Amino acid sequence: MDYKTNKNKPAVFSGVQPSGVLHLGNYLGALKQWVEMQEQYNCIFCVVDYHAITVKQEPKQLSRRILDVVRTYLAAGIHPAKAVIFQQSAISAHTELAWILNCAAARLSDLNKMTQFKDKSAKKESVSVGLYDYPVLMAADILLYNTDAVPVGEDQVQHVELTRTLAQRFNRQYGQVFKIPEVVISEQGARIMGLDDPAKKMSKSAASPANYIALTDTPEVATKKIRRAVTDSGSEIKYDLKNKPAIANLMVIYSLLTNISLKEIEKNYQGQGYGEFKKDLAEAVKKFLVEFQIKYNSFTDDEVRQILKHGAEKVRPLAEETLKTVKNKLGIN
Ligand code: TYM
Numbered sequence: 001m002d003y004k005t006n007k008n009k010p011a012v013f014s015g016v017q018p019s020g021v022l023h024l025g026n027y028l029g030a031l032k033q034w035v036e037m038q039e040q041y042n043c044i045f046c047v048v049d050y051h052a053i054t055v056k057q058e059p060k061q062l063s064r065r066i067l068d069v070v071r072t073y074l075a076a077g078i079h080p081a082k083a084v085i086f087q088q089s090a091i092s093a094h095t096e097l098a099w100i101l102n103c104a105a106a107r108l109s110d111l112n113k114m115t116q117f118k119d120k121s122a123k124k125e126s127v128s129v130g131l132y133d134y135p136v137l138m139a140a141d142i143l144l145y146n147t148d149a150v151p152v153g154e155d156q157v158q159h160v161e162l163t164r165t166l167a168q169r170f171n172r173q174y175g176q177v178f179k180i181p182e183v184v185i186s187e188q189g190a191r192i193m194g195l196d197d198p199a200k201k202m203s204k205s206a207a208s209p210a211n212y213i214a215l216t217d218t219p220e221v222a223t224k225k226i227r228r229a230v231t232d233s234g235s236e237i238k239y240d241l242k243n244k245p246a247i248a249n250l251m252v253i254y255s256l257l258t259n260i261s262l263k264e265i266e267k268n269y270q271g272q273g274y275g276e277f278k279k280d281l282a283e284a285v286k287k288f289l290v291e292f293q294i295k296y297n298s299f300t301d302d303e304v305r306q307i308l309k310h311g312a313e314k315v316r317p318l319a320e321e322t323l324k325t326v327k328n329k330l331g332i333n
Contacts, residue, residue, distance in 0.1 A: 009042045012150070024285075026215070032189065047085070048141065051134055084314045091312060095140075097322070097326060101136050101170070111132060111135065116159070144319045149181065153189075193249040194211040215293075231246050257285065
């Protein structure tokens, strides 16, 4: 199946930053949806390395992580024959369009509303301009490819809404160019919470590794983290987000990994305590990690580089076409 020959299928675009360790939240909130979508849509999945450098990265580690994000996509089940995988910095149209949107569509008042910037910049002495402008680069990523749908976790919804605003504003001012993309979030996995604190999301920048299950954690480490995961008062296995947020989060993880519904889980664990449930959850996570890591470790760096190279070759003409139209509208071609 070739990307370019399926013009009538809706286009999907999404990406992951090569920063920090990828975790179950990334998988359940984003990648799992992507795998399902690649069967029906024209999917483009990007490794957004220019987003990663909005905060300081160690260069050697960043190079490694770019390849590792691709291996994560592949191990999750993204197939390069079905979906395009490429590296953001390989296509200069991303930063060019971001600059144009900065000038022709984005306003300080838009960016001042971004909650992720507020969280990420809080209590930091030195904050890059790039971190502030990050959502505009994300808008450029999405708008370059006439994207219909953007599957992401809940924390990215505000950025996709901003993308829509920028696209509409540009179109009003300069004439129809951009398609207005829709955000797609998973019904259950859009916000996987930290194991150490169900009030905070599972995050690659969490202070403690007890917050997340990394996709590269050994099953033993993952089992320990689950055993130590915070639970709520009482002992009943019940999906009650308000009163039992910790156990509700563990139930969501279990449900998404096993395809057992939350209702069924409640029924299966009637009369049993947290210990029993956590044991089964650890088993499910172990099964997932073992299968995931066998695939993850099976790809060589050369294979990954080839996939990125082919991906860039496929998307470059699409990105350049959009950029050319935009420049024409602005009178700078
Ligand atoms: P990033 O790299 O922080 O996260 C990658 C994806 O994982 C989702 N996610 C979660 N989902 C559920 N529960 C969680 N605890 C959790 N933590 C992370 C994120 O929502 C995301 O979907 N700005 C983006 C990357 C990006 C992008 C784009 C995405 C750049 N350009 C264009 C879509 C389209 C980011 O930093 O994701």
